[in-house]
Amino acid sequence: MSASRKIAFVGLGIMGKPMAVNLVKAGHHVTGFDLSQASIDTVVAAGGHGAASIADAVKDAEVVITMVPADPHVEAVILGEGGVLENVAAGTLVIDMSSITPQTSIKVGKAAREKGVRTLDAPVSGGEAGAIEAVLSIMVGGEAADFAEAKPLFDALGTTVVHVGPDGAGQTVKAANQLIVAVNIQVLAEAVVFLENAGVDLGAALDVLGGGLAGSTVLNRKKANMLNREFAPGFRIDLHHKDMGIVTDAARAVGAALPVGAVVAQLVASARANGDGSLDHSALLRGVERLSGREVK
Numbered sequence: 001m002s003a004s005r006k007i008a009f010v011g012l013g014i015m016g017k018p019m020a021v022n023l024v025k026a027g028h029h030v031t032g033f034d035l036s037q038a039s040i041d042t043v044v045a046a047g048g049h050g051a052a053s054i055a056d057a058v059k060d061a062e063v064v065i066t067m068v069p070a071d072p073h074v075e076a077v078i079l080g081e082g083g084v085l086e087n088v089a090a091g092t093l094v095i096d097m098s099s100i101t102p103q104t105s106i107k108v109g110k111a112a113r114e115k116g117v118r119t120l121d122a123p124v125s126g127g128e129a130g131a132i133e134a135v136l137s138i139m140v141g142g143e144a145a146d147f148a149e150a151k152p153l154f155d156a157l158g159t160t161v162v163h164v165g166p167d168g169a170g171q172t173v174k175a176a177n178q179l180i181v182a183v184n185i186q187v188l189a190e191a192v193v194f195l196e197n198a199g200v201d202l203g204a205a206l207d208v209l210g211g212g213l214a215g216s217t218v219l220n221r222k223k224a225n226m227l228n229r230e231f232a233p234g235f236r237i238d239l240h241h242k243d244m245g246i247v248t249d250a251a252r253a254v255g256a257a258l259p260v261g262a263v264v265a266q267l268v269a270s271a272r273a274n275g276d277g278s279l280d281h282s283a284l285l286r287g288v289e290r291l292s293g294r295e296v297k
Contacts, residue, residue: 001221003027003030003152004029005028005029005062005063005065006028006029006031006060006061006062006063006064007023007028007029007030007031007061007062007065007153007155008031008032008033008051008058008063008064008065009023009030009031009032009033009043009048009057009064009065009067010032010033010034010054010057010058010059010063010064010065010066010067010068010077010084011033011034011056011066011067011068011073011077011098012032012033012034012039012042012067013036013039013067014067014098014128014131014234014235015042015067015071015127015128015131016034016067016068016097016245017034017039017042017237017241017250018047018128018131018132019067019097019131019157019259020032020043020046021042021046022041022131022134022151022156022157023046023048023065024043024046024047024048024155025046025047026156027158028153028156029048029049029110030043030046030048030049030063031049031050031051031053031057032044032048032049032050032051033050033051033053033054033056033057034056038246046106053080053082054077054083054084054087054268055084055086055087057145058087058088058092059087059088059094059272061088062092062093062203063069063092063093063094063095063150063153064084064088064092064093064094064095064261065095065096065097065232066078066084066094066095066096066097066098067096067097067098068098069099069164069239069242070098070099070239071100071104072151073098073161074096074098074100074108075104075107075108076290077149078094078096078108078110078111079107079108084195085112085115085117086132086232086288087112088117088228090116090117090290091116091117091118092117092118093117093119093120093146093149093150094108094112094116094117094118094119094120095119095120095122095153096108096120096121097122097123097124097148097183097215098123099123099124099171099178099239099245099246100121100123100171100268101169101171101246101249101250102121102141102168102169102171102172102175102250103165104171105119105121105141105168105170105171106167106168108121108260109121109142109167110167111167111229112143114132116147118142119140119142119146119148119167120140120142120143120146120147120170121140121142121167121168121170121171122138122139122140122141122150122154122170123138123139123141123170123171123172123173124136124137124139124157124158124174125137125139125174125175125219126158126166126176126260127234127235128233128235129221131157132205132242133156133269134156134158135158135159135262136157136158136159136160136191137158137159137160137161137177138154138157138158138160138161138162138170139150139162139164139170139173139174139177140154140161140162140163140164140170141164141165141166141169141170141171141172142161142166142167143166144163156287164266165236170215171246172250174243174273175243175247175250176247178240178243178244178246179244179258179261179264180245181218181240181281182240182243182244182263182264182265182268182284183260183261184216184218184219184263185218185222185281185282185284186220186267186284187214187224188222188223188226189226189236189282189284189285189287189288190221190288191209191274192206192226192285192288193285193288193289193292193294196291197273199210199289201248202203202227206219206223222282223282225280225282225283225285226257226285228283229285229297231276231279231280231282231283232280233278233279233280233281235280236270236277236279236280236281236282237268237271237276237277237278237279237280237283237284238277238278240267240275240281241266241268241269241271241272241277244261244265244268244269245265247261247265248262248265267287268281268284270285270287271284271287274286274287274290282293
């Protein structure tokens, strides 16, 4: 296997665009496709190539990476008319890095195998900053041999790359990740409102909390958003709402109780219902402010 691979990257959004650029920087031949021409142009400007359609992007690819918002998009892009499976050769490795249900990943894997195409489900954690800095955590489901082939590509995107099991296993671990992240953000938001109402210097308080057992990646990554009330999306509440639906459904299927997770899922849904769906998930702070009787701008 040569060090440089011919990669098609479909889905150049908040996460996909910097990931594709990092693959270009790592020396790979990357052809990007997205509904946004501006996103394609960014990849081209970084030294990659652009395509006018999925078919155009994947026609000569050794590896296809998809990074789209949700299950319907994955099904359309990979399984649909004009999609990936219609246009790649047998033996191609298709890596879906979207966050979707394990069931959809299993469905994609089965359909691909019928065409002689290999698949991995490889959702990520780390948000926009992690994608830009190439420090994502990547949890991968699929065949061990396919994971080994893809490992150098994953290493260009993240610092924690782990094969966690067969088709769908990556998505199961990602669901657990999203549960932990949502609960952490919610309780951090509650602590922020508590500290502010008590008149404490919030910046100083978060600094010292970050150095102790209360410290977390969530606190480090999201404290500036909360301090400054700046909620430009690194990961939208709309998407976390989708993910909380995935984890609650998956937990019910395996008989696992999520008492705290279920409450936080409702708080994420409430944030969305209050018009905050397009904001970063750190905007769960706004929900705590509403519950505390504050005016939320």
